[in-house]
Amino acid sequence: MKFYVCIKQVPDVDAPIQIKDGNLIQDTDRMILNAYDASAVEEALVLTEEDDDSEVEVVLVGPDKAQETIRKALAMGADKATHIKTNGDENFDSGTYARILAKFFEDKEYDVISCGKQSQDTDAGLTGGMLAQHLDLPYATNAVGLELEDGNLIVKRQGDSGQEVIALPQPCLVTCSNDMNEPRIPSLKGIMQSKRKPMESVELEDLGLDESALQPKTEVTGYMEKPGREPGQKFEGEPDELAEKVAHLLDEEENVV
Amino acid sequence: MSTLLTHIAISDGKIKRSSLEVLSHLRQQAEANGHDTEAVIIDQNASQYVDQVKEYGPSTIYTIEDPIFENHRNTPLLKALGQVMDEADPHVFAFGSTESTKDILGALAARQDAAVLSDVSEFELTDEGIKARRPVMAAKILSDSVAKGDKILVSVRSGSYDLDESSADSEVVNLDFSIDESDIKATLRDIIGADSDKIDLSEAETIVAAGRGAKDDEGQELINELASVLNAGIGASRALTEAGVMDPSLQIGQTGKVVSPQLYIAVGISGAIQHVAGMANSKVIVAINKDPDAPIFDIADYGIVGDLYKVLPPFIEELKKIKS
Ligand SMILES: Cc1cc2nc3c(=O)[nH]c(=O)nc-3n(C[C@H](O)[C@H](O)[C@H](O)COP(=O)(O)OP(=O)(O)OC[C@H]3O[C@@H](n4cnc5c(N)ncnc54)[C@H](O)[C@@H]3O)c2cc1C
Numbered sequence A: 001m002k003f004y005v006c007i008k009q010v011p012d013v014d015a016p017i018q019i020k021d022g023n024l025i026q027d028t029d030r031m032i033l034n035a036y037d038a039s040a041v042e043e044a045l046v047l048t049e050e051d052d053d054s055e056v057e058v059v060l061v062g063p064d065k066a067q068e069t070i071r072k073a074l075a076m077g078a079d080k081a082t083h084i085k086t087n088g089d090e091n092f093d094s095g096t097y098a099r100i101l102a103k104f105f106e107d108k109e110y111d112v113i114s115c116g117k118q119s120q121d122t123d124a125g126l127t128g129g130m131l132a133q134h135l136d137l138p139y140a141t142n143a144v145g146l147e148l149e150d151g152n153l154i155v156k157r158q159g160d161s162g163q164e165v166i167a168l169p170q171p172c173l174v175t176c177s178n179d180m181n182e183p184r185i186p187s188l189k190g191i192m193q194s195k196r197k198p199m200e201s202v203e204l205e206d207l208g209l210d211e212s213a214l215q216p217k218t219e220v221t222g223y224m225e226k227p228g229r230e231p232g233q234k235f236e237g238e239p240d241e242l243a244e245k246v247a248h249l250l251d252e253e254e255n256v257v
Numbered sequence B: 001m002s003t004l005l006t007h008i009a010i011s012d013g014k015i016k017r018s019s020l021e022v023l024s025h026l027r028q029q030a031e032a033n034g035h036d037t038e039a040v041i042i043d044q045n046a047s048q049y050v051d052q053v054k055e056y057g058p059s060t061i062y063t064i065e066d067p068i069f070e071n072h073r074n075t076p077l078l079k080a081l082g083q084v085m086d087e088a089d090p091h092v093f094a095f096g097s098t099e100s101t102k103d104i105l106g107a108l109a110a111r112q113d114a115a116v117l118s119d120v121s122e123f124e125l126t127d128e129g130i131k132a133r134r135p136v137m138a139a140k141i142l143s144d145s146v147a148k149g150d151k152i153l154v155s156v157r158s159g160s161y162d163l164d165e166s167s168a169d170s171e172v173v174n175l176d177f178s179i180d181e182s183d184i185k186a187t188l189r190d191i192i193g194a195d196s197d198k199i200d201l202s203e204a205e206t207i208v209a210a211g212r213g214a215k216d217d218e219g220q221e222l223i224n225e226l227a228s229v230l231n232a233g234i235g236a237s238r239a240l241t242e243a244g245v246m247d248p249s250l251q252i253g254q255t256g257k258v259v260s261p262q263l264y265i266a267v268g269i270s271g272a273i274q275h276v277a278g279m280a281n282s283k284v285i286v287a288i289n290k291d292p293d294a295p296i297f298d299i300a301d302y303g304i305v306g307d308l309y310k311v312l313p314p315f316i317e318e319l320k321k322i323k324s
């Protein structure tokens, strides 16, 4: 079977950041594989492990610099990759990426397309659903477990109350939570092998998208610090006394118990 | 004059408070800008909720009532939402940011060729569309965004706006709905662990959240006892949902739920940014952690440095006294 996993390179949210004149500056410029996509790759590898005829291909839309992220997915064990190249200075939103990916998939054959449930930096969570709509595929989002069952992908998704178990006939699309697995760390052998795995580059212009399809409908106009919380009080000492003191503060000062 | 439409989400037989928060805000925006406020209820018992929605003053309430909406399923919901958009032609269509909303928002935007901003914490109308503020980078900072065009979808984090009643004699429009089962390619086979008596974390007034420090049986017992004294919802950090100690639906944070209670008590939680992303908007935060340098203390109003096994028993006793 053919699995496509859409992966994105995102800034590492754990690295220090600054805001200067409304712009976001990441001191280290450290970019990583979106954590939710790492889970999607992991799950695709696990699901196809037993089947020699299956293939896991990753697709990334991004600048040259993003190739290190593609290599990471290949080193985890994906078989091949397509890199749809952008300049990196475009202000694309989820809608733009979804239209680009939809154009790419237009003439492809596949059983499952999987995405991350959201980008770790923006938390938008939109691209997967958009792509499913463009390709007219049955889909489910926020998967916390996947299984294959002849011709169906069985998705357990975290819903508002409880987990919904959904059977999607293939071809279908799913977006993955990082709650479904612990993505493997590439082995040395995996890293060596990744260098020889096929990576096809496609120029964005060559996809033949209309100029209008590349126009984002939303735009980030600036970044700002979060309003800080009032500094709190930290108590150390005898547990009994601290417990009593804080219980009374919650009652008398805050009126929340 | 344009139409500002709010989706009223129903879950476990109740209107999600976040929908009414959004409706309250949208009506204020409409009043300030001379627009029209409308609402839509899509549920197996949609008409049952009309009176409650009238209290929030929309001029029109659309209902789509069909047994197919007993459980969340994206295909019929998308069809119904599309039908309402054709009927109401909203300039802005706003949603509370529930898991069900997250499931359909992208697909609806693509289907309607609409601009969309998800999970915003604030938004307002502008001449061109809407301007919204969203937490980004695991909620370490905020971004300002604009969405342009004549059709804009927006979903709003729960707890972003206060409820504001302003009763109106709304016109009720029932829309007919039908869908061929064969058009629904996905089959809902089962729902696991749904419990309508459980306190909904996204609406809870008080939350007791447990982390790796409270992983063992004794820790869990103390958490349960504390929650029961305070009539609180129980939440968890990823460390505990990942270890299978707590149900995945209880996870709070970037992957889990975003909550905004009056009181949040974090027990044995270090305060990683991905956890804080889900709870930093709590009104009062209490942290109990034995590590005086744990980052959770940076955002806690009241920090207790100590072993939770020693702190919780007297804390529970004292709260019992206060409550009685
Ligand atoms: C993309 C992504 C998304 C994520 N989403 C989420 C999310 O939604 N929610 C979430 O929670 N995490 C999330 N995480 C994981 C997050 O980064 C942390 O790993 C996690 O929150 C840690 O949980 P914890 O605080 O319980 O455990 P730890 O970090 O291990 O902290 C345990 C704490 O307990 C204290 N402790 C131990 N014993 C005691 C005792 N006897 N008494 C008192 N204190 C004690 C310790 O001092 C320590 O501070 C995400 C990570 C990623 C990469």
Ligand SMILES: Nc1ncnc2c1ncn2[C@@H]1O[C@H](COP(=O)(O)O)[C@@H](O)[C@H]1O
Binding pocket: A005, A006, A007, A008, A009, A034, A036, A037, A059, A060, A061, A062, A094, A097, A114, A115, A116, A117, A118, A119, A122, A123, A124, A125, A126, A127, A128
């Ligand atoms: N540039 C991109 N290249 C490949 N996949 C992408 C890209 N942008 C988004 N995606 C997919 O969409 C998911 C995130 O969607 P969103 O939160 O809307 O940004 C990611 O986890 C990827 O699976």
